[in-house]
Amino acid sequence: MQPRRILAVNLANLIGRASRLLEKGGGTTLPGRVALKIMPDLPERLVDELEGGCVLVTGTNGKTTTSNLIADILRRSGFKPVHNRHGANLIYGVTSALARDCGPSARLRGDIALFEVDEATLPEMGRRLRPRLIVITNLFRDQLDRYGELESLAERINAGLRMLEEGDLLLNADDPLVATLGEGTTLRVSYFGMEDGGVGSDATAMQHAADSKFCRYCGEPLEFKRVFYGHMGVYGCLRCGRSRPAVDFPALALSLRGVEGSELLVGGWNGGLSLRTRLPGLYNAYNVLAAAAAARLLGLEADKVTEGVEGYSTVFGRAEWIEAEGRRVLLILSKNPAGFNEVIRTVTEDAESGKTLLLALNDLTADGRDVSWIWDVDFEELVPFSREVIISGTRAEDMALRMKYAGLPEEKMRLESDPKRAFLAAVRSAPPGGAIYALTTYTATLALRKALAELGYVRGYWEE
Numbered sequence: 001m002q003p004r005r006i007l008a009v010n011l012a013n014l015i016g017r018a019s020r021l022l023e024k025g026g027g028t029t030l031p032g033r034v035a036l037k038i039m040p041d042l043p044e045r046l047v048d049e050l051e052g053g054c055v056l057v058t059g060t061n062g063k064t065t066t067s068n069l070i071a072d073i074l075r076r077s078g079f080k081p082v083h084n085r086h087g088a089n090l091i092y093g094v095t096s097a098l099a100r101d102c103g104p105s106a107r108l109r110g111d112i113a114l115f116e117v118d119e120a121t122l123p124e125m126g127r128r129l130r131p132r133l134i135v136i137t138n139l140f141r142d143q144l145d146r147y148g149e150l151e152s153l154a155e156r157i158n159a160g161l162r163m164l165e166e167g168d169l170l171l172n173a174d175d176p177l178v179a180t181l182g183e184g185t186t187l188r189v190s191y192f193g194m195e196d197g198g199v200g201s202d203a204t205a206m207q208h209a210a211d212s213k214f215c216r217y218c219g220e221p222l223e224f225k226r227v228f229y230g231h232m233g234v235y236g237c238l239r240c241g242r243s244r245p246a247v248d249f250p251a252l253a254l255s256l257r258g259v260e261g262s263e264l265l266v267g268g269w270n271g272g273l274s275l276r277t278r279l280p281g282l283y284n285a286y287n288v289l290a291a292a293a294a295a296r297l298l299g300l301e302a303d304k305v306t307e308g309v310e311g312y313s314t315v316f317g318r319a320e321w322i323e324a325e326g327r328r329v330l331l332i333l334s335k336n337p338a339g340f341n342e343v344i345r346t347v348t349e350d351a352e353s354g355k356t357l358l359l360a361l362n363d364l365t366a367d368g369r370d371v372s373w374i375w376d377v378d379f380e381e382l383v384p385f386s387r388e389v390i391i392s393g394t395r396a397e398d399m400a401l402r403m404k405y406a407g408l409p410e411e412k413m414r415l416e417s418d419p420k421r422a423f424l425a426a427v428r429s430a431p432p433g434g435a436i437y438a439l440t441t442y443t444a445t446l447a448l449r450k451a452l453a454e455l456g457y458v459r460g461y462w463e464e
Helices: 003-021 030-038 042-048 063-076 091-100 119-129 150-162 282-297 302-310 337-347 372-376 396-406 419-429 442-454
Strands: 054-058 081-083 112-116 133-136 168-172 188-194 223-229 232-236 249-256 262-266 273-277 318-324 327-333 355-360 386-392 413-415 435-440
Touching: 003 030, 003 042, 003 091, 030 042, 030 091, 042 091, 042 119, 054 063, 054 119, 054 282, 063 081, 063 112, 063 282, 063 302, 063 318, 081 091, 091 112, 091 119, 112 119, 119 133, 119 150, 133 282, 168 282, 188 282, 223 282, 223 337, 249 282, 262 282, 273 282, 273 302, 282 302, 282 337, 327 337, 327 442, 337 372, 337 435, 355 396, 355 419, 355 442, 372 396, 386 396, 386 419, 396 413, 419 435, 419 442, 435 442
Parallel strands: 054 112, 054 133, 081 112, 133 168, 168 188, 188 249, 327 435, 355 386, 355 435, 386 413
Antiparallel strands: 223 232, 249 262, 262 273, 318 327
């Protein structure tokens, strides 16, 4: 074994342990930075030794949940996945996860790699890690200051996919942009999506927050026969004839149960696969569908998929229920217009009014500095259900202004920029036995989760 590799792995793990011990973080990024300085090709060398190869999951929304679902299914199937389960999805986070799985001799304990990766870095990750399977969940407008427009992001992803010589590519057929990404590659392409009629809605009008509205080939506005959410649906172009591809893994039936989860019947399995999940909302039904399709392509057994989905316990802040002071707290990451609108729809599906809401908006690098996207979110739909809205985050004033224009009375609004004080205010607002719905952007979710750990309601995410 190379001395440089042993040094890189052990120093990375020492830094990671120190970070967790000193409560400076989860040691999910810095260890990888250090390891790569010592040995720049460490990830490639480690992944090449894994018998099960590498799986990459990317997309704007749902990549953390989808990858964690796949990881649970793999474990129940007898595999030992090397996995960046806390969502550190750049090359530093991937390297940290690989190093953490190694023993002192710098050999991996796992047998298959499974990484959530940032959509903008997929070309680099694919080139370096040579995955056997890539899953792409969706592409939505998100962090425009970093990613740019969706079309340019799709071009970069497509260029990266064309560089790969073999493997499987699993795409969301309902996303008009994602569905085009398999063309021009030598990869084996499969599609997942909602079967027409399966969602139980006859909506054909595009939501105003939808992104991919035009044909990528000729520029004509797409004609939608069904709209599931955002720009997800059954579509076609009347000018050039391009349309939604045939779906290999369809959700043949879907029953949504609000914040309590959903049930779906997945095709592509002999006789269909019935799944029940505690994850709420249509957007999470897509995540479950993607995970089940990926499991099929990986050759896993149906009973292990059922066990993995039904037994899945969500990771921090992604539809996570927490008990605090006799109240139930639902933490839901909400970071772009399409995703936020689906969260709102899920929260308001039960008609009970008088909900206590905690909205937290941050504008740090990982969130995107431009917060103008909140004006494309349908906050008006929350107002009739609100008892009190606690508003927090580095851009709390911007969110308060947005809620004012949504029609929320001033007496129902309270600003509290500090996440701990904001949470305690929400607890005081909610009645005993009631629920608090915390809808927070990415770094605001981390800040709230840290406050909850300091208050003793949860463990630090690196301890879980």
